[in-house]
Amino acid sequence: MRHEKLTISEPNPNRADTRPMKLKNRNQTTASDAEPGPNHRVYYKRLFRRFVSLTIVCSLLPLLVVGWVINIHYTRFARERMISAFHNEVDHHRKIIELFLKEQSAKLQLIARTHALSDLVSQANLSRIFDLMNQEGWSITDLGVIGSDGSHLAYVGPYDLIDKNYSQTLWFQKVMKDDLYISDMFMGFRKEPHFIIAVTGSRNGDKWILRATVDTEAFRSLVENVQIGQTGEVYLLNEEGVYQTASRFGGKIMEKADFSPTGIHEGIHTKIVGPQKQGDRETPRQVVGLAWLEEPRWLLVVKQDFSETFNEVNHANRAMLLFLHVSAASILLVSVLVSRHMISVIKKRDMEVEHLNRQLIQTSKLASIGQLSAGVAHEINNPLAIILTERQILLDAYQNEPNLPEGFRDQLLPSLDQIDIQIQRCKQITTNLLRFSRRTESVIETVDLNRFVMEVVELMEREARSSGIKFFVDLDENLPPLMSDPSQLQQVFLNLLTNAIDAHHGKPYGSVTIATSVNREGPAEAPGIWLKIADTGCGISPENLDKIFDPFFTTKPVGKGTGLGLSICLSIIKRLGGEILVESKPHRGTEFRIFLPQRPPAELLRQMNETPKLRPIT
C-alpha cells in the first residue's frame, strides 16, 4: 500500500497552528463555545435598545412631528373653510328671510298705492286681492283695511275681527308714523302668536292702513325647516331675546330665550360655543352663527353641533392620524425585527471571533510550551544518560565481583532494576515532550484508514477486554484512501483509545464505538473523512472541557498520565490539516470526532520538500 514515502521533520512548531480551525461545527468543539455569559446578554440588550432608540430618534420622531404638524395645519385650514361655508349658509338664510319679508311688504305697498281706499273697502275686491296675494303660495292669513281711527273698514280672514279697534295698539301708532311696520310676534286679539306687516295709504291727506298677517306656519317653515344636518337649528329672536320662531330643541315661540342678544351688528358673527349646560340638557360644543335682519330687527340664530360641522374634517383627521400611527407602529415593529436580526448576526460573529481567539490562545500556548518542552527534554536527557551509564558500571562491577555479602547482593539487583524502570519513565516523559513539540519526523503515505483502525483496535482489544470494555466498530466501506502520516495517526488513535478505556475506571463494563465515515457535511470544503471514537465512560465536566487540550492537564492519578496525550493529538491533527471535536456529558460518556483531509495541507507538503530526506543506508 505504500505508494509514496517521504520523511520530514518539523522545522517550525508554530506554523501548522496558524491555520484557523473551520467553524461550522463550532457549537460542539469545546465548552468555550457555550452561550455568552450574563455580561454579554446585558451588552446585547443594551445594543438592541440602542438600535431601536436610534430608529425611533432618526425616523419615528421626525415622521410623527411632520405628521402632527401637517395634521394641525390641515385641520386649521379645513376648519376655516368649514366656518366660511357655515358663514355663507347663514348669510344665504338671512337673505331668504329678508327677501320674503320684503316681498310681502312690497306687495302691500304696491296695493296700497295703486288702489283707492274705496276699492279696498269693498269686501269682494279685498277678497280678490287676498286670493291673488296667496296665489303663489300660502303666505298671508288675513288682510284688513283700517281707518285712521283704528277701526276695521274691511277684513278678509278666518277671524272675527271686523269690529276691533286698533287705535291703542303699538303697531297702529308705529305704522301711522313710519308708513311701514313689521311687528314682532304677538298674541293680539286672536290669542295666537302672529306678526303683521302694515303699510299706509293716503287720500286727500287722510291716512288709512293696509294690514296683512303673515301666516305663522308658512313663515316658520321658511325659517325653521332650513335645518342644517342632524343637529342644526335655526330660529329668530327679537331685540329683547324673545323667540320669533320656535327653536328646534327647547325654546317655544314667544318664550324668552336664556340667551339675550347683545347689540346690533352688521354682518355675520360666527363663534364656537360650549359645551355647556342648558337647563337639564347638556349641549355639546356648537358652532353658532348670528346675523341681524334689516327690518324688522330680528336676530337670526343658526346653530350646529361642532362635531357635525366638522365631521368630514374630523373624519379625514382621524384617518390621517390612524395612518400616521399605523406607519409609526410598523416602522417600530420593523426596526425591532431588524435590530433583533442584526443582534443575532453580531452575536454570531462575536462568538466566532471569541472562538477564534480562544483557538489562537490555545495555539500560542501549545507553541510556547512546545519550545519549552523541547529544551527541558534535552536537558533532562543528558543527566539521564549519565545515570544510566552509572547503573551500567555498577552492574558491570557487580558481575565481576563474586564475593559480595549475601544481603547486599539481594538488595543491589532490585535497586538497579528500579533505577532502570524510573529512567524508562523519565525517558517516556521526555519522548512525549519531544513528540509534543513535534521534533519527530513525519512520513506521509497512503493510509487505508479502515484497515489501520482494525489493526489498532486489535492491538488494544486485549487490554480493553481485561477492563470489561467492548469495542464496537462501524466502518464505512466506501472510505477513500488517505494521504497522511500513519505513525502520528497511530499515536492519536492510541491516545484516544487509552483515554476511552481509562474513562471507564471504576465501572464494571462499558463500550467504545469506533466509526469512520466519508465527509459529507464537514467543517472543511476539502474532501476528507471522519473518525469517531465514543465511549460510555465518566465523561468530562463542563469546566474541564476547555482545558483538556492544555498541555499537562490531566485528571488521572499522579504517575499515571503526563497530561500530554490530548495536546499531542491536537497538534498532530492540526498539523495534518484536520480538526478534532469533542462532545461530552458527565457520567454518560465522551465522543471525539476527528476530521482528516484526504490530502495533507499544501503547506505541510512544501515543508517536506524543503527538508532533507532520510537517506536509506544499505
Next chain:
Amino acid sequence: MSGAKILLVDDEEVFARNMARLLSNRGYQVEAVNSGDEAVRALEGGVFDVLVLDLKMPGMDGLTTLQEIKKLGLFIETLILTGHGSIDSALEAMKLGAYDYLTKPCEIGELVKKIKKALGQEDAGDPLSDTTCL
C-alpha cells in the same frame, strides 16, 4: 574481545568517562576527550577504528568537528550520539558521512551493537531500524 580502538567525544566529562569505562569493560580500547579540538588532535596523533561523537558541544560542535575531520582527509566510521531530540542535525551529520546515530540516554548494549555494525563484525540489517534505544 576485538580490541578495536574507539575515540569517544562528549563535553559531559562524567558521561565520557563512564562510557569509556563501560566500553573498555567490553574489551575496546577507548580514548575519551571532551571537545572537538581534542578529537581532531587525537585523530591526527593516532589511529582509531570508530568515532563516537556528541553533536551539541561548546566551542566546536559535532557537525563542525566532522567537517574538520573530512577536510583533513581522515576517514573514520562515525556514530553520532546525541541527547538532542533534533533529528535534523543527525540527518545533517549523516549527510556528512556519519554511519548511524543514537539518542541519549542509551543502553550500552545498543552502542556496542552499532559499533560492531560499523566495524562490519555483525550483519547489520537495516541500520535505521533501531535508531533509538529504549
